[in-house]
Amino acid sequence: xxxxxxxxxxxxxxxxxxxxxxxxxxxxxxxxxxxxxxxxxxxxxxxxxxxxxxxxxxxxxxxxxxxxxxxxxxxxxxxxxxxxxxxxxxxxxxxxxxxxxxxxxxxxxxxxxxxxxxxxxxxxxxxxxxxxxxxxxxxxxxxxxxxxxxxxxxxxxxxxxxxxxxxxxxxxxxxxxxxxxxxxxxxxxxxxxxxxxxxxxxxxxxxxxxxxxxxxxxxxxxxxxxxxxxxxxxxxxxxxxxxxxxxxxxxxxxxxxxxxxxxxxxxxxxxxxxxxxxxxxxxxxxxxxxxxxxxxxxxxxxxxxxxxxxxxxxxxxxxxxxxxxxxxxxxxxxxxxxxxxxxxxxxxxxxxxxxxxxxxxxxxxxxxxxxxxxxxxxxxxxxxxxxxxxxxxxxxxxxxxxxxxxxxxxxxxxxxxxxxxxxxxxxxxxxxxxxxxxxxxxxxxxxxxxxxxxxxxxxxxxxxxxxxxxxxxxxxxxxxxxxxxxxxxxxxxxxxxxxxxxxxxxxxxxxxxxxxxxxxxxxxxxxxxxxxxxxxxxxxxxxxxxxxxxxxxxxxxxxxxxxxxxxxxxxxxxxxxxxxxxxxxxxxxxxxxxxxxxxxxxxxxxxxxxxxxxxxxxxxxxxxxxxxxxxxxxxxxxxxxxxxxxxxxxxxxxxxxxxxxxxxxxxxxxxxxxxxxxxxxxxxxxxxxxxxxxxxxxxxxx
Numbered sequence: 203x204x205x206x207x208x209x210x211x212x213x214x215x216x217x218x219x220x221x222x223x224x225x226x227x228x229x230x231x232x233x234x235x236x237x238x239x240x241x242x243x244x245x246x247x248x249x250x251x252x253x254x255x256x257x258x259x260x261x262x263x264x265x266x267x268x269x270x271x272x273x274x275x276x277x278x279x280x281x282x283x284x285x286x287x288x289x290x291x292x293x294x295x296x297x298x299x300x301x302x303x304x305x306x307x308x309x310x311x312x313x314x315x316x317x318x319x320x321x322x323x324x325x326x327x328x329x330x331x332x333x334x335x336x337x338x339x340x341x342x343x344x345x346x347x348x349x350x351x352x353x354x355x356x357x358x359x360x361x362x363x364x365x366x367x368x369x370x371x372x373x374x375x376x377x378x379x380x381x382x383x384x385x386x387x388x389x390x391x392x393x394x395x396x397x398x399x400x401x402x403x404x405x406x407x408x409x410x411x412x413x414x415x416x417x418x419x420x421x422x423x424x425x426x427x428x429x430x431x432x433x434x435x436x437x438x439x440x441x442x443x444x445x446x447x448x449x450x451x452x453x454x455x456x457x458x459x460x461x462x463x464x465x466x467x468x469x470x471x472x473x474x475x476x477x478x479x480x481x482x483x484x485x486x487x488x489x490x491x492x493x494x495x496x497x498x499x500x501x502x503x504x505x506x507x508x509x510x511x512x513x514x515x516x517x518x519x520x521x522x523x524x525x526x527x528x529x530x531x532x533x534x535x536x537x538x539x540x541x542x543x544x545x546x547x548x549x550x551x552x553x554x555x556x557x558x559x560x561x562x563x564x565x566x567x568x569x570x571x572x573x574x575x576x577x578x579x580x581x582x583x584x585x586x587x588x589x590x591x592x593x594x595x596x597x598x599x600x601x602x603x604x605x606x607x608x609x610x611x612x613x614x615x616x617x618x619x620x621x622x623x624x625x626x627x628x629x630x631x632x633x634x635x636x637x638x639x640x641x642x643x644x645x646x647x648x649x650x651x652x653x654x655x656x657x658x659x660x661x662x663x664x665x666x667x668x669x670x671x672x673x674x675x676x677x678x679x680x681x682x683x684x685x686x687x688x689x690x691x692x693x694x695x696x697x698x699x700x701x702x703x704x705x706x707x708x709x710x711x712x713x714x715x716x717x718x719x720x721x722x723x724x725x726x727x728x729x730x731x732x733x734x735x736x737x738x739x740x741x742x743x744x745x746x747x748x749x750x751x752x753x754x755x756x757x758x759x760x761x762x763x764x765x766x767x768x769x770x771x772x773x774x775x776x777x778x779x780x781x782x783x784x785x786x787x788x789x790x791x792x793x794x795x796x797x798x799x800x801x802x803x804x805x806x807x808x809x810x811x812x813x814x815x816x817x818x819x820x821x822x823x824x825x826x827x828x829x830x831x832x833x834x835x836x837x838x839x840x841x842x843x844x845x846x847x848x849x850x851x852x853x854x855x856x857x858x859x860x861x862x863x864x865x866x867x868x869x870x871x872x873x874x875x876x877x878x879x880x881x882x883x884x885x886x887x888x889x890x891x892x893x894x895x896x897x898x899x900x901x902x903x904x
Contacts, residue, residue: 203583211563254322274300295348375431379431407425498565499578507535507577508558528689542656543691550691559621620653644670676694845866858877862892
């Protein structure tokens with residue numbers, strides 16, 4: 203991407219994003235990847251970088267393990283491996299072995315399932331492979347302490363065996379000498395020591411001539427002499443010779459191992475690049491988690507459709523300090539190429555402009571951005587920016603002259619792939635003349651199909667936006683009641699500068715403010731008041747719209763709850779119906795089984811019984827008992843319709859109902875605890891407990 207001016211990224215504060223990423227990198231290789239990070243203009247590179255960051259973000263967000271514990275920079279050691287005739291030490295081989303173990307874990311982590319789940323991260327390993335021969339060859343020669351093993355060669359094994367024998371022999375002889383001298387009282391507090399790698403006895407200086415051997419030196423106080431006994435001189439010489447042979451053989455083995463693995467030097471360098479690249483991608487993913495970075499739709503055209511976009515640095519700062527960050531929505535395309543943002547000072551115009559610029563640079567650098575995932579962001583090949591005071595003392599340029607110099611570059615080089623930002627277009631000159639130049643500049647940039655954001659206080663630019671295709675008004679909202687900015691961007695409406703409102707807010711005397719109002723051109727003042735009123739009305743409409751959406755959502759929730767309740771109730775009713783049907787079926791089945799059993803019994807009784815009439819009576823009772831019950835039930839319903847039960851004592855002349863067969867009659871007398879009831883022409887003697895006093899309903903009505 204072409205940038206203008208040279209410090210464009212600094213003006214957008216992209217350098218602060220780099221600083222945060224550097225703090226997340228753990229390796230020098232990862233930091234170098236970051237320092238070499240380019241702002242790409244090819245869709246393929248951008249999408250691959252974004253998807254790699256997105257996949258690593260999934261891994262970190264899900265607390266999955268990914269091998270990332272190797273952070274050492276051993277490129278010098280690996281480079282030395284590739285030089286003919288070089289020799290790596292045991293410590294250097296240990297470092298290379300740690301790299302190999304790490305890479306083995308990385309290759310194992312990307313099993314078949316993870317290769318399909320994280321295809322873009324897997325691309326980092328696409329052109330390489332894991333060579334197990336390197337670690338196998340090292341393990342034959344080097345132990346886990348970085349020392350050459352005894353069996354690295356036959357000669358080394360023989361030399362070390364001789365060394366072991368000679369040292370054991372020397373130890374036994376030396377202990378005898380020390381014991382003998384100690385009994386004689388010649389040895390000092392320290393029985394033995396070492397001088398130049400040779401074992402010596404510490405004796406008092408006054409007895410040094412009584413001890414035969416080679417004097418290696420005396421202590422600083424001259425009270426102790428260090429003597430190598432003559433019995434061990436020859437053995438020490440032999441040991442020294444064997445140790446020299448051992449050192450030569452170790453060096454030969456290490457040179458041989460270095461030469462053997464030298465062809466893998468380039469592969470090891472690739473491994474270190476992979477370690478750095480994974481560290482670089484991890485740093486990008488950690489930044490995305492910190493600022494809630496998302497992956498929007500990326501288009502291969504010059505377009506910006508940001509939904510709920512945050513300024514990354516402001517989001518991180520407010521998150522740390524516990525403040526709320528207000529997102530903005532911005533849309534730029536070939537139909538709406540230039541957005542003119544107006545509104546009060548310190549209302550968020552410049553922040554809104556930087557929000558788009560910084561997010562765009564981050565996206566084309568392969569970084570996830572704090573926007574809604576439904577956002578759509580395109581690719582620009584040029585980015586021009588002009589912020590703040592651009593006075594250049596070196597070239598004796600005033601603020602406005604420098605401003606026009608930047609505008610000249612914008613106009614001469616802008617095209618349909620250019621994204622530009624201009625803060626306070628036309629400022630620094632006479633408002634009328636500067637406003638006229640600003641109109642011309644915007645028209646030219648629009649004709650060249652460049653896309654960008656301009657902030658201004660000029661009324662003529664706000665009016666111009668309503669009459670020129672491709673130029674759109676936007677306003678930063680301001681609460682005129684509380685006299686404070688709301689930091690919300692509204693597209694489609696111009697905004698007032700709220701000059702007098704801000705003056706009232708900071709406490710300027712009202713008489714000065716009123717005098718200033720009188721000096722303002724009446725048409726200008728009316729237009730500014732109209733903008734104020736329009737913006738306040740728009741804020742009320744937005745509040746009502748939010749309230750309406752809230753009510754709609756509440757109704758949707760209630761409707762869903764109602765549907766769930768109805769569905770649940772219907773389900774319960776169906777279950778109860780099925781239970782009743784099952785109960786009826788079970789009762790019917792049980793009745794039929796019982797009837798079958800009883801009929802069989804009657805058949806047996808028929809064969810055995812002498813009195814067939816009794817069997818027939820039982821059969822009749824079995825078959826027609828149910829029908830009698832049905833007749834009684836019908837009679838009961840008929841009686842209940844005609845008579846009403848009374849809760850009073852039964853007396854002569856009252857109408858009563860029989861509980862068993864629901865017949866109704868008149869009480870004509872009593873006989874003890876029984877009553878004589880006239881039913882039709884037949885009097886019946888019935889117990890009082892089997893009677894209920896009733897009254898005919900027709901008589902009650904009359």
